[in-house]
Amino acid sequence: MTTRVSSGRGGAAPKVAPYAFVAPAVVLFLLVFALPIAYTVYLSLFRTEVKGLGLGKGSRSEVFVGLDNYVRALTDSELGAGALRVLGYGAILVPTMLGLALVFALLLDEDRVRARGFSRIAIFLPYAVPGVIASLLWGFLYLPGTSPLNQALRELSLQDVNLLSPTGIYFALANIAVWGGVGYNMVVLYTALRSIPRDLYEAARIDGCTPWQVAVRIKVPLLAPALVLTSLFSIIATLQVFAEPTTLAPLTNSLSLTWTPLMKVYQDAFGRGDLYSAAATSVLIALAMFVISFGLLRVTRSRAFGGER
Amino acid sequence: MRLDIAKKALALGLGLALLAGCGGGTEQTADGPVELSFWAWAPDIDKVVDKWNASHPDAKVVVSKQAQGDDLVTKLLTSAKGGNPPDLAQVEFQALPTLVSNDVLADISEGAAAVKDKFAPGIWDQVTLGGSGVYAVPQDSGPMMFYYRADLFEQYGLKVPTTWDEYAQTARDLRAKAPDRFLGTFSANDPGWFAGLVQQAGGSWWSVDGDAWKVSVDDAATRKVAQYWSGLIAEGSIDKSPMYTPEWNKALNDGVQIGWLSAVWAPGVLKGNAEGTAGKWAMAPMPQWDAAKPRTGNWGGSTTAVTAGSKKQKAATEFAVWLNTDPAAVELLVKESGIYPAATSAQEAQSQPPSFFANQPDFYSQAAKIAATSSGFTWGPNVNVTYTAYKNAMGEAISSGGDLVPALAKMQAATVDDMKANGFTVGG
Numbered sequence: 001m002t003t004r005v006s007s008g009r010g011g012a013a014p015k016v017a018p019y020a021f022v023a024p025a026v027v028l029f030l031l032v033f034a035l036p037i038a039y040t041v042y043l044s045l046f047r048t049e050v051k052g053l054g055l056g057k058g059s060r061s062e063v064f065v066g067l068d069n070y071v072r073a074l075t076d077s078e079l080g081a082g083a084l085r086v087l088g089y090g091a092i093l094v095p096t097m098l099g100l101a102l103v104f105a106l107l108l109d110e111d112r113v114r115a116r117g118f119s120r121i122a123i124f125l126p127y128a129v130p131g132v133i134a135s136l137l138w139g140f141l142y143l144p145g146t147s148p149l150n151q152a153l154r155e156l157s158l159q160d161v162n163l164l165s166p167t168g169i170y171f172a173l174a175n176i177a178v179w180g181g182v183g184y185n186m187v188v189l190y191t192a193l194r195s196i197p198r199d200l201y202e203a204a205r206i207d208g209c210t211p212w213q214v215a216v217r218i219k220v221p222l223l224a225p226a227l228v229l230t231s232l233f234s235i236i237a238t239l240q241v242f243a244e245p246t247t248l249a250p251l252t253n254s255l256s257l258t259w260t261p262l263m264k265v266y267q268d269a270f271g272r273g274d275l276y277s278a279a280a281t282s283v284l285i286a287l288a289m290f291v292i293s294f295g296l297l298r299v300t301r302s303r304a305f306g307g308e309r
Numbered sequence: 310m311r312l313d314i315a316k317k318a319l320a321l322g323l324g325l326a327l328l329a330g331c332g333g334g335t336e337q338t339a340d341g342p343v344e345l346s347f348w349a350w351a352p353d354i355d356k357v358v359d360k361w362n363a364s365h366p367d368a369k370v371v372v373s374k375q376a377q378g379d380d381l382v383t384k385l386l387t388s389a390k391g392g393n394p395p396d397l398a399q400v401e402f403q404a405l406p407t408l409v410s411n412d413v414l415a416d417i418s419e420g421a422a423a424v425k426d427k428f429a430p431g432i433w434d435q436v437t438l439g440g441s442g443v444y445a446v447p448q449d450s451g452p453m454m455f456y457y458r459a460d461l462f463e464q465y466g467l468k469v470p471t472t473w474d475e476y477a478q479t480a481r482d483l484r485a486k487a488p489d490r491f492l493g494t495f496s497a498n499d500p501g502w503f504a505g506l507v508q509q510a511g512g513s514w515w516s517v518d519g520d521a522w523k524v525s526v527d528d529a530a531t532r533k534v535a536q537y538w539s540g541l542i543a544e545g546s547i548d549k550s551p552m553y554t555p556e557w558n559k560a561l562n563d564g565v566q567i568g569w570l571s572a573v574w575a576p577g578v579l580k581g582n583a584e585g586t587a588g589k590w591a592m593a594p595m596p597q598w599d600a601a602k603p604r605t606g607n608w609g610g611s612t613t614a615v616t617a618g619s620k621k622q623k624a625a626t627e628f629a630v631w632l633n634t635d636p637a638a639v640e641l642l643v644k645e646s647g648i649y650p651a652a653t654s655a656q657e658a659q660s661q662p663p664s665f666f667a668n669q670p671d672f673y674s675q676a677a678k679i680a681a682t683s684s685g686f687t688w689g690p691n692v693n694v695t696y697t698a699y700k701n702a703m704g705e706a707i708s709s710g711g712d713l714v715p716a717l718a719k720m721q722a723a724t725v726d727d728m729k730a731n732g733f734t735v736g737g
Contacts, residue, residue: 048732052734053517053520053521053522053690053733053734054733055406055438055690058412060411072730140555143555145556145560146556146559165708166708166709249700250498250553251554251555251556253497253549253551253703253705253708254704254708255704256700256701256704257697270387271694271697272693
């Protein structure tokens with residue numbers, strides 16, 4: 001092989017060189033992406049079996065069970081209930097977060113606005129706080145016994161509110177994510193707004209558009225691609241919600257340790273020590289995310305980007 | 310030539326991945342000095358270990374505070390699967406069957422069977438799991454007791470309850486006299502606490518019958534306990550928010566919670582969470598189901614175990630035995646870590662009360678009397694599953710009205726289903 005490369009410089013080298021160039025990327029892809037996925041799929045086809053009391057040495061063995069773990073995951077009512085809970089949480093979170101992000105971006109884009117730099121940083125700053133820390137901070141504020149909100153309500157001799165009640169918890173969790181996520185989405189939308197040519201606005205104004213009409217009729221439609229992007233990211237982040245409910249769970253009776261599908265995967269793998277069914281559930285969640293993301297992209301692409309084709 | 314580089318890179322990458330996967334552990338020779346890693350969470354245990362290291366330069370122990378309780382079990386299971394466990398670990402009694410069943414712990418009967426007589430039989434049975442092996446050396450135990458704010462009890466004219474009926478009545482009286490205070494809370498977050506209450510009532514959630522396990526989470530004794538607390542919750546006589554939250558800490562501090570059904574290690578927790586209330590607490594035996602036959606359960610209590618993956622099991626066993634039976638070591642453990650020693654002789658040797666309970670000079674002689682009434686309990690191979698089911702089912706039960714009895718059926722089902730799914734033989 002070496003001789004061929006050195007003798008036929010002009011002919012053979014182009015055949016080898018491209019492979020050499022893509023090799024690092026391919027190797028990395030195989031090692032850190034394909035290999036773990038393949039191993040997860042492999043694990044999901046097994047389970048442990050115990051002989052007798054399971055207390056002697058080597059009393060556990062790994063047996064092949066085919067798609068059993070998948071069947072069990074799909075028929076597990078707790079997993080389905082968890083998925084529904086995440087949908088409920090997402091239904092509150094995504095519209096609120098993107099709505100606020102859009103409003104803030106449009107406001108910041110207004111020419112008359114003051115203290116633009118400060119406002120942008122102030123709204124963005126919570127994004128820099130890690131989810132676990134944010135949940136701890138908010139947890140203190142939610143707990144009825146330590147909540148300053150309840151203290152104020154009590155001063156006014158009004159009824160306490162318990163944001164950690166079984167229904168309140170959806171809003172409590174969504175609030176943490178909104179607080180952390182609005183700034184990031186606002187920056188994405190604001191950047192997209194700044195790249196819209198200013199003469200469009202001038203033309204609109206000459207045609208008699210009010211600032212409100214400019215915002216609704218010109219800015220929002222031109223923002224569509226950025227909105228699709230932020231929605232997609234937000235929905236994916238919603239489906240992956242884990243840190244916030246896990247951190248809040250010890251504070252309240254309203255959050256089970258399997259409140260979201262990912263929390264269930266964690267419990268299965270590390271609480272119950274059953275890597276096999278956790279692997280099967282992970283594969284199912286990954287497939288569902290894949291279908292949802294691409295489905296959403298397909299539906300929105302024709303509408304948002306249709307005009308550009 | 311270039312292809313060769315690519316091949317080499319690929320081979321190198323794969324080799325690295327394999328190495329990482331195997332977790333390269335090499336056999337240690339017995340002669341040279343060894344280093345033992347020890348995962349523990351008891352406060353200031355490094356000071357006790359320093360004493361060992363000073364006299365044993367050939368087997369240096371290095372403490373690593375990885376996690377506590379259940380989280381440490383998770384880490385141990387994961388590290389054992391990864392082939393890279395520590396040599397020694399602090400393990401709670403209820404986690405021993407889970408770890409033994411997963412081949413995480415070594416049988417150290419060769420080096421440790423001789424110290425059997427240093428411990429009460431009920432404690433020793435928990436480290437042998439009723440068989441011929443020895444899987445850990447007991448370190449501390451957690452007999453349950455009742456802690457109360459003596460000053461507030463006096464202020465409201467309350468008597469220390471000696472039976473559960475009296476406890477319920479005291480809870481009601483307190484609510485009538487001070488509507489913003491509670492005698493205690495039912496915590497859906499602390500399965501170990503509930504298991505202790507069940508032990509006191511005479512329940513035992515697992516038992517062994519030949520080659521089959523029997524699970525009785527939903528038995529008469531457990532139902533009795535659940536029914537009792539359901540009644541108190543329904544009346545609003547006690548609180549129902551979880552323990553160990555910022556809210557609960559505050560409630561201990563400002564006297565919203567004026568009692569705590571806890572274990573012998575409670576003074577340390579109270580000192581950390583409610584330092585301002587020093588000298589105001591007092592300890593009494595648990596309220597009883599049958600005043601003529603006083604009993605108590607255990608909440609917590611831990612052991613020192615040697616892992617099956619350790620290459621230095623002999624040295625590790627020597628350390629585990631020394632730590633928990635050598636009089637000087639145990640004395641230091643009590644002084645530095647504030648534990649209640651499992652070794653019987655050390656229990657009797659304690660004269661000074663914990664610093665937080667200076668007002669109760671006979672604290673430890675009372676504690677020893679209470680500890681002697683501990684009920685036995687057999688732990689199963691999937692306590693973690695039952696505990697998770699407890700947190701989920703009890704939390705849900707409290708949120709939706711407060712009848713705790715149906716939650717027991719869910720815990721029983723979750724436990725049995727998990728054991729069957731793993732191929733255990735479950736009878737009865």
